[in-house]
Amino acid sequence: MKKKFFYLALAAIICAFNVGCSSDDDEKEVKPEPANFTTPPYAEEAMQFNLSPELKAASNTESSETAYALKSINFSESGKILLELHNTVEGNLVYLMEDATVSNEAYAKVYSMNGSKVTGTIKMWTARTAGNGPRATRAPGGDMEIILKVKLSNNETVNFNNSEDENTVINTITPPVADEATNRLARTWNVLGAILDLKSEKKNIKAYEEFDSRNGMFYLEDVLAEALDQGVNLTEEEQQEFKRVVKNVTFTKTGLFIIHYADETEDVAEWSWANAEKTEINIRLKDNAMGNKFISDTTKFTVAYNGNRCNLKAETALSDKDNNDWEAVLILKLTE
Secondary structure, X not given: OXXXXXXXXXXXXXXXXXXXXOOOOOOOOOOOOOOOOOOOOOHHHOEEEEEEEEEEXXXXXXOOXXXXXXXEEEEXXXXXXXXXXXXXXXXXXXXXXXXXXXXXXXXXXXXXXXXXXXXXXXXXXXXXXXXXXXXXXXXXOOOEEEEEEEXXXXXXXEEEEXXXXXXXXXXXXXXXXXXXXXXXXXXXXXXXXXXEEEEXXXXXXXXXXXXXXXXOEEEHHHHHHHHHHOOOOOOHHHHHOOOOXXXXXXXXXXXXXXXXXXXXXXXXXXXXXXXXXXXEEEEEEXXXXXXXXXXXXXXXXXXXXXXXXXXXXXEEEEEOXXXXXXXXXXXXXXXX
């Protein structure tokens, strides 16, 4: 169900900035402004680190047993850190994102977090230190000290601390891709609104509706109300999946697409360019065990720019519970 909702959310975030998308309006030629974006503040810091072995958490209770292990750490271009946790009992992945500040020490760069979900520091050594300690024999950039307290959605708090462990090192560093198209896309985007374009030959319906964000966030209930009004027959469970609010979305150079919700939860996918022109995108959820009814592997994602705005568009076909077929275009209007 989570994957299903992810794509509903994605559609509600994607249908938002294409003037020629309306099936009722006359086609109008609009000359786009050249893309004009600032460089994200932590563009040079963007990197993903995979831990080997995974760093097992210690519970904050008297019991030392916990199901969670820290699998990877992703530093985004916009100064956000995404932690990937592995539930070793259930086998699923858990993601938490927090804003971070960066400071420099004599031999290390320190990332500090003080949010509602994650507090603590990640220290990355940038040079060998003097002396005979464990850090002295490791290569620059090949070691990190992790001291974090993480609050999970079930209110369990776990701690990650490898300061006394010489064996937790970086297994793989995924370097940023430095091409112009990726640099332009890789940042955190605010959602101005969305456009929903629905067609059903069986029901003889063509609908086009624009939605604006409210309080700086995008409410998926607006899209739900329009879909129901046009006769898209969703189950109660499917409707509940629209009761969320999108805070922002992030693309990283290391290939992650993240939807961050107002309730401080995330949906995470992998993204890649689908064509040589770098205008089409593949997006796939990280957890392959999750189902997807609404958007298939053949869904087409495209990206376009106008000034300091980005248009992320998804085109797909779907069927509702009454077996009515729909062609849907969802465009998210994004801005820095």
